[in-house]
Amino acid sequence: MAGFGFSIVATDVKARAGTIRTPRGEIRTPAFMPVGTAATVKAMLPESVRATGADILLGNTYHLMLRPGAERIDRLGGLHRFMNWDRPILTDSGGFQVMSLSGLRKLTERGVTFRSHIDGSRHELTPERSMEIQRLLGSDIAMCFDECPALPADRDRIAASMALSMRWAARSRDAFGDRPGHALFGIQQGGLDRDLRAQSAEALTAIGFDGYAVGGLAVGEGQQAMFDVLDFAPSMLPADRPRYLMGVGKPDDIVGAVARGIDMMDCVLPSRSGRTGQAFTPRGVVNIKNARHADDPRPLDETCDCPACQSYSRAYLHHVFRAQEMISGMLLTWHNLRYYQRLMEGMRTAIAAGTFAGWQDDFHATRALGDIEPL
């Protein structure tokens, strides 16, 4: 598709390093996408998100259609201008969050009707309306409208849901049309079942998309089950297109996914954890609320170049968390997003150098050390 492209610059076993080109800028892969649900990455200014190294944000169709509304954002010049982020934005289809957040849903072949979790108002999402909303938002990478059953579910339920999602994928493709510089990704479903995953991949490839997501994971199945699926599912998808694992995850989930051929991920974990006082470091998660930090003059993570680590002590971060000051969420979110981007940078460099196996060993060995010794 004109203006949108993907090139792989290095592979290391199954891991890939590459570049997605869009008219709004390049996305270095493997890429982690911070989540800007309601037209803001919580507790961050967009220039700070960019400073962490993010090339692309994720926006949530479900939240934005309800508030402030897709037509309103379109009138105001689109989501990029509205939220002051001029680089690429990927939007989800709204399907997953209708299922997880809204009340009183009704699912038919046509789509889903539901009530807003904000004000109870009635809304409908169909493949056609989801594509229209994502167009109104101005998203650079749109996602097919799909249905994702919660796991565990029986095979018939998963098969029927997958088949519906594939029919919706075809309708999404038709509704999206030809929009130079904008991409549409299909979403593979099929739960943990290899045959259903293969059928889904075949159906999506026959339709033809600019990229492919592995959907229906990170919904409670556990890391091992997810990795088991990722051992076979990505390779069913076209090798020359980006592969996106939706809603993942913890740092070790991300490393394991990249090792299995995933190119893109998103998760609220770094920002949400930042607001609740959990900080990611190479040596594991630090709970800044813990009293042992109260007098600690050392930085949260001495290897980190973020403002929280460069200019503040653990004692300060502990104090402002305890005092419920906004700067606590601001600094820890910045730190966590920077940690995630450093993780991606480390993997991209290692894949390019052909040293990804050793990098993974170091990653796990450093985590095994645990946090620094108390003073």
Add this chain to the structure above:
Amino acid sequence: MAGFGFSIVATDVKARAGTIRTPRGEIRTPAFMPVGTAATVKAMLPESVRATGADILLGNTYHLMLRPGAERIDRLGGLHRFMNWDRPILTDSGGFQVMSLSGLRKLTERGVTFRSHIDGSRHELTPERSMEIQRLLGSDIAMCFDECPALPADRDRIAASMALSMRWAARSRDAFGDRPGHALFGIQQGGLDRDLRAQSAEALTAIGFDGYAVGGLAVGEGQQAMFDVLDFAPSMLPADRPRYLMGVGKPDDIVGAVARGIDMMDCVLPSRSGRTGQAFTPRGVVNIKNARHADDPRPLDETCDCPACQSYSRAYLHHVFRAQEMISGMLLTWHNLRYYQRLMEGMRTAIAAGTFAGWQDDFHATRALGDIEPL
């Protein structure tokens, strides 16, 4: 005092423009000091506070002594390093906030015992302990420990309180000692009474301070009563030292105070208002929650150079306020602090040019216009 000084560069009727020199940097006067109560200006990073034009912050002795504790901050290298602000800090004495925030107080000649509003623990503040805490914090400008009765109060109560504060001022001066590069300010009391104000000024001047605050105002007496006192009180204080009006105020309070010879002010209003969706503009206060902003593509204040006004629409600010996103408080606080600093810059320029009367006319005429017309 070595390393600390004040020079007046221009006067216009009673208004003064000048510079306070400290080892940590110059303070341009008239100066507005943002309030960093608990070692943070709420919703702001310190580099952003500096970017608004602030030369000095105010820290609250009462809050910091209770959490994280003055001795702890000292062990961690002092308040500047703790909160990552290397420019001047003025600390209050704790006296006012003990009276307004703590529970179960007992006032004696020696000082005040009270219970923490945070955890109910028992504490004591005396002139000597207040000076010690302000030294442990590393404040550049310390304030005398004083007592301030709520208004209205009868003359005997105000006279007795003022006399106690003057005895405490002498003890504060003795306890502060000689600390090159650090300043101690006395605080004039006496309520609305001219004779008591004169007695207080005389007592303070006899002790000798690096600067003088007009205390005991902005405690419910109303703007006109405050201005009536400011018509005579500042001129009772030494003309060659900075004059500080504590806890003031709204923009028109500040302009009126500068017109009456005040050099320094502080207030939580711009930051607190920012968190509740109130934005200050030259044309008055804008309530961003109002539905009329929902589709408004215009900036909050087209004359403002802050990030909120340069990069976002009223529609966006309305949306993120309604969605209770942290960026709402972050952007509106930045805007309000920048508005206050622009106000001070405008007054300093006008005083230097000898055009302050005309500047005041413009200030009031612009406010009378009201907010921009709805779309």
